[in-house]
Amino acid sequence: MMGRLTIRDRSLLRDGVKAIVSGDVEHLKQIVLTMGVHSGRIDHARLYGDIDDFLAKYAKLDLGSMDLGQIIEELVGLAREHRISVPKGISMLSRGVLTLEGVLAVVSPKINLLEILANRMSAEIRKDFDWIEEQKGRFRNLYESSQKGIRIPAQMSDLLRMALKGQAKVNLEVIGSEQPLASLDRMVNRLVKCILCAAMLLGSCLLCTTGMQPKLLGIPLVGMLGFIAALLMGIWVLWDMHKHK
Structure with a gap:
């Protein structure tokens, strides 16, 4: 190796x-x-x-x-x-x-x-x-710093002019907020899945009180499909909760 x-x-x-x-x-x-x-x-x-x-x-x-x-x-x-x-x-x-x-x-x-x-x-x-090279490098850095220092007043003037005209904007980034936001997003998605699961379950129960055709085992086929979908989504939500605690 x-x-x-x-x-x-x-x-x-x-x-x-x-x-x-x-x-x-x-x-x-x-x-x-x-x-x-x-x-x-x-x-x-x-x-x-x-x-x-x-x-x-x-x-x-x-x-x-x-x-x-x-x-x-x-x-x-x-x-x-x-x-x-x-x-x-x-x-x-x-x-x-x-x-x-x-x-x-x-x-x-x-x-x-x-x-x-x-x-x-x-x-x-x-x-x-x-x-000699060290001194050249220091003089070069000093010259570049002086050039930047000369431009500072003009930049400050432009910044104040933009602020007075309402054109200045501040970009704010919260460091370390990615993980809490990801957890919140996962919680909201899980809540939406539970609501959809409950809606399909209730809808299928209501369909069972009707005489809708065709039927499977005496239950309207659409209601049976709703029960199956609610069951699968419920298992999915429970597994997700167990996996991510």
Whole structure:
């Protein structure tokens, strides 16, 4: 069994280790979203909170007490809880690191893989550090920030003008409301099924008092079909109630 990490995945993984060491929640969250493939809507507030709890778990530990394989495994599991599938190479990497750390624990318990990785990354950062490029990047960020700051008064003026004309709108989104609304929707659907079941039952009973033809076992055929439909729908509602408590 083997896997392969692309250059992009290696770069993101390296940045992820830096974010874990520095405790940067927002950066690690963006790395998880960039590295994985997610379907559906992501609850960013819940994901941020889970990553914050994940980093808080290792905040007070030194590098010698950390288990890199376990860290990667927990991070992959956290992503899966949010319906984010990580590349197969990352999963294989976590298994390989767990195996490697198990071998190191037997051969040389004093060696810590995370310390080796941190020292290697620190050496690479010092080697690749370019003071001139860093200064250029800072001046570029400063220039972009100043340009955005210049546009703020004009944007505020447009916002006030729209508010005075009644054109300003506020979009409100209640975080975490999806699950209660889904439960309410399921309750309403169940109530509608019960009403339809009762209506078919009463209607079939009324048809039985008439002489409508044709008949089956002395009961009008339409009434018999109504009884069967009410029975099936009643069983369906009871099963749904038992399944979802």
